[in-house]
Amino acid sequence: MNRITFERWFPSALKALFFSVLVLPMVSLKAQDKSHQPDHALFEAKIRPLLVSHCSSCHASEAKQPKGKLRVDKLLPEFADVANRERWQEVLKRIKAREMPPKSEPRPPDKDILVLTDWIAGRLESIPAKNAGQGRVALRRLNRIEYENTVRDLLGVDIDLREMLPPDSSANGFDNNAEALHASSFLIDRYLEAADTALGVAIANLPQPPVFKKRLLLKDERAVKVSTESVYLQREDALVMYSSSHWNAITVGQFYPQDRGKYRIRISAFGHQSADKPVTFRVDAGPMLMGTKNHLVGYFDVPADKPKVIEFVDHFEARNHIRIAPHGLANAQTVVKLGAEKYDGAGLAVQWVDVEGPLHDVWPPESHRRIFGDLPQASSPVYNDGRRVEVVSKNPEADVERIMRDFVRRAFRRQVSDDEVRPFINLVNKKLAEKYSFEQAVRVGLKSVLVSPDFLFLREKPGKLGEFALANRLSYFLWSTMPDDELLALAGQQKLNQPDVLRGQVERLLKHPKAAAFTENFVGQWLGLRDIDFTAPDFRLYPEFDEMLKTSMVGETQLFFKELLNNDLSLTNFVASDFTFLNERLAKHYGIPGVEGPQLRKVMLPADSHRGGVLTMGSVLKVTANGTSTSPVVRGAWVLDRILGTPPSPPPPGIGAVEPDIRGATTIREQLAKHRQIATCASCHTKIDPPGFALESFDVIGGWRENYRSVGNGKPVTIGGRRMPYAEGPKIDPADELPDGRKFRNIDEFKQLLLKDKDQLDRSLAIQLLTYATGAAPAAGDKSEVELIVKKVREKNDGLRSLVHEIVQSKAFQTK
Known part of the structure; x- marks a missing residue:
């Protein structure tokens, strides 16, 4: 199905859903904000006199202070107003830090300070309780990293989708914060293209690609043959690279894969004239064109005069290359000045590069089977080129229902009702009635699922999280992707919210390779x-x-x-x-x-x-x-x-x-x-x-x-x-x-x-983790919950893993 056809259907079918998901909650929130009635009587009787007595000499006249400084005579007790509430938070922070009054001014009696700080803290903590109908975390969209990971795990494809989507904004230091993750027609257009791309990779419409298996020699590379500078030495058994200059790295152009997939690369190399010291080199993979994005495979070292084989498996898109670059050797000018034949410094000697791939255990691949199972394929009526095939069905009605029910359940990351699945099934059947082929009709349904709000957003109801919402929050916290079968199974059995079960799942997720996403994404943003x-x-x-x-x-x-x-x-x-x-x-x-x-x-x-x-x-x-x-x-x-x-x-x-x-x-x-x-x-x-x-x-x-x-x-x-x-x-x-x-x-x-104030160090990281884990910074009303987390972590020797466990066990994590 082309995008124009899909977009004709998309507005009428999903705009209402997006309105209910994105707009109605905001309306209800505004309605609830009206309930925040200020306590003027108490403020005028007890609080304002304290401000006048201890603060007004410096903070109640523009003539006595620079423009822009806090004016206490302008402070109002309306804590529902965000700007006014932030001013009160600043006052509380300054007083608790003993920054105000300044050292040059008399300090108020402790009882006065306690009255003021207790009043401010109490008013701040009352805000979330009055917004209980909405919840502390707004509706949260998957950020583009979470989206890419989720599509990867849903379809079983290794594909870069994040670059197809606009960069995510950040709030409170993290780009998974609900307040920063907006939706727009432009973004939905990008999701349409990303869904097309992902399904195109997941579904196999061609025969299994042939395996490219060959030993390559660097002396045969064009860059070596046309080089006018003597930076390479031709040995009988290897090519020696003397320079660490970026321009003298060798891109292996003989490896020019026609098919995407995983390839096994083996490089035999050793140190030349390196005085018994290892020589280090770098391997990059990618398009290798100016302005394109390559990635580092790794740094490797090889011993002097003794060949060592470096082996790795990496994913390559079609027409990608690898590049080999020595590290820590001479610059090109030094080598050229003497000539490669006379240069007596260290070099990297590369004997050969073996390439094998793409590597497929089965065909059609797992990604295809996740959608269509073992349904047969036949020549495609769409392309009609003799090579392309499409999935066909002898019982379309039953197969459509089975495929869409399974896909919707996995994509929505929870149990789904008949009413939720039926519109997608009806859409596919409508396309079949319009003479779409079976596979093309199913693609329409799959694509509609991938741009639906239930896939793109984490749907959480106010109050205590349901089992599936809890599974999703935990998985996106520690894996930045959708829950796996075990998490979803526990949620379906209503067992996940049991403290011991939840603790066991945290341990399992942290031990899984996917937990690398937690380190990369949390640390990458927390520490910049x-x-x-x-x-x-x-x-x-x-x-x-x-x-x-x-x-x-x-x-x-x-x-x-x-x-x-x-x-x-x-x-x-x-x-x-x-x-x-x-x-x-x-x-x-x-x-x-x-x-x-x-x-x-x-x-x-x-x-x-x-x-x-x-x-x-x-x-x-x-x-x-x-x-x-x-x-x-x-x-x-x-x-x-x-x-x-x-x-x-x-x-x-x-x-x-x-x-x-x-x-x-x-x-x-x-x-x-x-x-x-x-x-x-x-x-x-x-x-x-x-x-x-x-x-x-x-x-x-x-x-x-x-x-x-x-x-x-x-x-x-x-x-x-x-x-x-x-x-x-x-x-x-x-x-x-x-x-x-x-x-x-x-x-x-x-x-x-x-280190004198360990509590503050614990508190700070607890807030950072809670913000990242839930998609919202703790509000004033969460203060007691944060302090409880800090207390429990201190009892466990301030351990980082203990902190993660206490975050997950907390009311703030398990509540919207």
Whole structure:
């Protein structure tokens, strides 16, 4: 069926559903908001006098304060109003943090503070209860990663669909947050195309593709034959690659698959003239065209003068290639200058590349059988080219009902009623009556399911989650995809909500390979690892930066999180730990000896190391800097938000950003000292700047430094006899003072100060996980539930795995 035909049906059949799913809940929410009646009498009798007595001298007159500062005389007790409620939340936060009143002003009696904070907290906690009819989590659409994974597991296809969909917005730090996941006609159009693509891959309309099996030699590659630079050496048994330059990597053009699928690749290689040291190389796969997206297969090392076979299986689209690139060897100019025949440095010698695939155990493939089972195929009347086939049926009515009932149940991820399945069956039968072939008619039905609200959204009713809703929430939390058969079976048996059963399922899901999605997606957003490519380090200031270092940085953080999760290690390790995950490249960057090879592994840190915890990991330090300089403001705000859970307020309007001086004339500390002289900035910068200054000992790419680097003023720098393109700038000063007066001299002392408040560290991560797990940030009314989670986790030695269990067992997780 073409898209025009489908779209003629789609509006009339599904617009009503989308209206009921997306619009009616919003109307009911607005109606319920009217029930939030302010308690004016109590406010005027007890609260306003406290504000007038203790706050109005600074916060009740624009003449006495800069524009934009909080005005307590403008505060109203209407907590249903979002903007007004946020002002009260800010007041409560400042008072509890003892930031207000400032040190220069007299402190109110404790009883007055208690009356004010209890009143604000009580009013905040009452909000969700009055919205109980709607629930704390709005209707949530699958984000594009969840959509791709769900289609993969539903159909059994390995396909990239996320790039066909527009990027998802984020709220509260995560792109699975219900508030940010909007729907539009444009998005539905993209879903139509994605469904077409997925079904086209899942359903087999051609004979089984022939297996390509061949041994390839790099000396036969066109890039080698036409090379005018002597960067390759032709040995009798191998081709030697001397240069690590991107332009001298070899794309294996002889491998040009006509069919998509999984291929087995075997590469025989060894180190040439490498003085008994292994040689490392990188393998990429993908289209290999300018502007296209390739992916890293991995880094591998091979021994000197002793061939080693590297083997892997990877998915390839049609006409994809692989690329082999040595790492850590000479640059091309050095080799060309001497000539490959005379060059005596190390090289990568590649003997051969074996390719086999696509690999199919059965045909038609599993994806096809998930839909049509063992129904026969015949020549296609649509294409009529003699090769293409289509599924046919001797009993269309019975087969349509069986196929659609099974598909709708699996796609909706729950039990379905006759009334829910009947419209899809009727649609297929209508197309059969219009002389569509059996397969083409079924495709119409399948496609309509894949764009229906029950597939694209997580349907949850207000109150305690039903069994299937609970199965979906758990699966999308830990796997970023649909529940498997075991979860759905337990939900169907009404057993999943039993605490012991639920705990057992959490353990099962965390031990499954699909749990890698939890690490990748949660850590990628919580710590900002997805932004690792957002900026590129200036090559003049950071010439040592390379792709392997970047890849190793991200891998370190992900493996560190996985280690804490798998072994239920304390959350305090996120601030300070005595181990991390390193390979030779990252260990060299950190100045830690004794680590060899490209594979990341657990390494105990030396006693004098400044590393340990995520704050000092290269990935975090890179994503909190730009390509040329670091900013204590940016890094400090990041620590307050992601680690401590106390994000700073936005800067007042009209206040410009501080731009670090990379020419070395002034330091960032000198610039921020002037910034702090602005009254509206001072109160926030006393919180933001200290953690930022503590991290100033780390540069843009996470390297330890005693001095800034500059491209202007400064002392020349020479490393290994080579003059660096940067100069040694002013000395680093990482010392500062916390708002409560505690001082630190460096990052090590700062981390120890953070560890003094373990409850806040636990609370912060509990909120982050609860936000990611449910698709909504905890509201004020969830405070008691969050504190209960923190209490239970503290009783279990602050373990990360324990925290995940307590999140899942909590009322906040099991309630819409």
